[in-house]
Amino acid sequence: xxxxxxxxxxxxxxxxxxxxxxxxLIEEHLTKSKQASPQVDxxxxxxxQSALQLIAQNDFDVILLDLSLPDSQGIxxxxxxxxxxxxxxxxxxxxxxxESIAIQSVRQGAQDYLVKGxxxxxxxxxxxxxxxxxxxxEATLRQxxxxxxxxxxxxxxxxxxxxxxxxxNTTVDEVRHFLQADRVVIYRCExxxxxxxxxxxxxxxxHQAEESIVLNSQNLFHQLSANLExxxxxxxxxxxxxxxxxxxxxxxxxxxxxxxxxxxxxxTLPIWQTQSxxxxxxxxxxxxxLRNELxxxxxxxxxxxxxxxxxxxxxIEQFKPSSLLQEPSAVVSRRGSFDQLWGMxxxxxxxxxxxxxxxxxxFLQQLATQVAIAIQQSELYTQLQIANRQLEQLAILDGLTxxxxxxxxxxxxxxxxxxxxxxxxxxxxxxxDIDYFKAYNDTYGHPEGDRCLQKxxxxxxxxxxxxxxxxxxxxxxxxxxxxxxxxxxxxLVVANFILKQVxxxxxxxxxxxICNYVTLSIGTATKIPNSHLVVExxxxxxxxxxxxxxxxxxxxxxxxxxxx
Numbered sequence: 001x002x003x004x005x006x007x008x009x010x011x012x013x014x015x016x017x018x019x020x021x022x023x024x025l026i027e028e029h030l031t032k033s034k035q036a037s038p039q040v041d042x043x044x045x046x047x048x049q050s051a052l053q054l055i056a057q058n059d060f061d062v063i064l065l066d067l068s069l070p071d072s073q074g075i076x077x078x079x080x081x082x083x084x085x086x087x088x089x090x091x092x093x094x095x096x097x098x099e100s101i102a103i104q105s106v107r108q109g110a111q112d113y114l115v116k117g118x119x120x121x122x123x124x125x126x127x128x129x130x131x132x133x134x135x136x137x138e139a140t141l142r143q144x145x146x147x148x149x150x151x152x153x154x155x156x157x158x159x160x161x162x163x164x165x166x167x168x169n170t171t172v173d174e175v176r177h178f179l180q181a182d183r184v185v186i187y188r189c190e191x192x193x194x195x196x197x198x199x200x201x202x203x204x205x206x207h208q209a210e211e212s213i214v215l216n217s218q219n220l221f222h223q224l225s226a227n228l229e230x231x232x233x234x235x236x237x238x239x240x241x242x243x244x245x246x247x248x249x250x251x252x253x254x255x256x257x258x259x260x261x262x263x264x265x266x267x268t269l270p271i272w273q274t275q276s277x278x279x280x281x282x283x284x285x286x287x288x289x290l291r292n293e294l295x296x297x298x299x300x301x302x303x304x305x306x307x308x309x310x311x312x313x314x315x316i317e318q319f320k321p322s323s324l325l326q327e328p329s330a331v332v333s334r335r336g337s338f339d340q341l342w343g344m345x346x347x348x349x350x351x352x353x354x355x356x357x358x359x360x361x362x363f364l365q366q367l368a369t370q371v372a373i374a375i376q377q378s379e380l381y382t383q384l385q386i387a388n389r390q391l392e393q394l395a396i397l398d399g400l401t402x403x404x405x406x407x408x409x410x411x412x413x414x415x416x417x418x419x420x421x422x423x424x425x426x427x428x429x430x431x432x433d434i435d436y437f438k439a440y441n442d443t444y445g446h447p448e449g450d451r452c453l454q455k456x457x458x459x460x461x462x463x464x465x466x467x468x469x470x471x472x473x474x475x476x477x478x479x480x481x482x483x484x485x486x487x488x489x490x491x492l493v494v495a496n497f498i499l500k501q502v503x504x505x506x507x508x509x510x511x512x513x514i515c516n517y518v519t520l521s522i523g524t525a526t527k528i529p530n531s532h533l534v535v536e537x538x539x540x541x542x543x544x545x546x547x548x549x550x551x552x553x554x555x556x557x558x559x560x561x562x563x564x
Contacts, residue, residue: 005039010064013046028121048072067094078108089135155370164378168199176201181347188343242268246353265354273342398473401457409472416484417535428483428491428526429542435554437477439511459501488526495557519555
């Protein structure tokens with residue numbers, strides 16, 4: 001136990017007993033003096049109230065307490081002292097040889113119970129040391145439990161969201177309140193603008209009163225950003241948390257810059273993002289894999305989405321508490337061999353120095369690991385969203401033409417039918433079919449047939465102007481256009497545009513029985529939807545019109561209302 005002077009408060013109303021206890025402590029000290037025994041500083045009072053006043057004014061290591069005092073009796077004496085100084089160890093010295101009282105004393109918070117006249121100096125000293133050590137152990141365990149509870153609480157708040165901005169804003173708020181710092185910021189090192197402040201928490205009153213200081217601080221980091229690549233390189237080489245208690249007394253050139261910006265104390269924690277050779281995959285790799293899946297027309301699940309950032313966390317080497325006591329700036333964290341500097345968490349104090357405690361840095365180091373995990377989860381979630389959007393495109397788009405597919409056609413047509421039932425507005429449907437397309441494929445080959453489909457699809461895309469209109473590949477060489485809130489005349493205008501534009505393409509088609517170029521047969525139908533009919537009724541109307549166009553010689557438009 002590293003104690004140079006053992007500060008003891010003796011609460012004893014019997015002067016003879018007090019003198020005796022003082023003598024055996026001094027005698028024991030003299031006996032052990034050759035073994036570098038600590039000095040004994042003994043203060044004696046006769047009443048609990050006097051003791052409480054001394055406790056408030058002094059830093060004692062242990063209290064020796066009699067249970068029979070003029071202003072307090074028995075267990076009440078322990079309770080009064082514990083209320084004033086819950087962390088001070090108490091050794092009961094009493095003439096009461098009562099086992100039940102001894103047990104009650106320990107339960108009340110006393111570390112030991114000695115009966116007067118039955119112990120000597122060596123036993124008393126040993127009991128005092130035991131009481132101090134046990135009290136410190138209990139306090140350490142209690143603080144550890146409280147910190148673990150706080151860590152869980154803070155981690156839960158940080159990881160409640162998958163949105164990166166919310167995660168980082170919660171982090172800086174939690175850390176600022178935890179440290180009671182003036183300002184906490186997160187700088188992003190892995191970004192298009194490295195060194196950019198992406199999250200900040202600042203004391204409201206401080207912000208109102210010290211805007212110039214904040215501005216100076218921001219200007220400082222803009223200045224640092226000019227050489228941020230080198231700055232980050234040096235930080236990566238250090239692989240460390242930087243804790244500066246006082247920028248004025250810290251003798252380094254870059255710290256003088258901090259002092260000039262009125263930053264008096266600063267704590268910088270790197271946020272490392274672990275990368276595993278087995279899990280790391282670039283966005284290009286991700287896109288390649290997804291495209292391969294699309295080409296195979298397979299459906300991706302969440303499990304098959306590649307992991308962009310490995311969830312495995314390299315174990316962070318624990319720092320030695322003595323290191324921070326030896327140097328104002330201490331190495332407290334080592335990164336894994338595959339870690340990458342993602343950003344920096346920076347806490348700042350202005351006007352006054354701040355002694356950063358070892359346990360605070362250790363706590364924030366653990367929190368930074370939790371933040372890194374939350375960041376990885378957020379970025380993975382973002383990639384999953386991108387994948388889901390691409391998968392949604394796969395579900396609704398035709399891979400050859402880029403138009404909506406038949407599945408999406410069915411969904412949108414049904415939705416528009418029910419919407420227009422409520423609004424009682426017309427819904428038009430156009431069905432198009434490339435004339436003699438099988439003969440085209442047989443003559444020119446399927447690759448050329450695919451190019452023909454793509455050219456026709458481009459014409460169809462230019463035929464619609466409104467966001468609600470939809471062009472789809474209905475199947476094979478057939479196309480369909482859904483035109484909500486469009487009457488028969490409007491549908492006919494669109495159909496004529498399509499027919500004319502395809503004719504202008506003059507795509508050779510020697511196997512056609514009606515023309516030397518590719519042509520279309522088109523059927524249109526219009527209906528104001530009602531609850532007595534189903535949407536398939538409109539599809540049948542358009543199909544019947546298309547059938548009539550083919551029957552009457554192809555390369556023409558038939559509108560359902562005029563022929564049926």
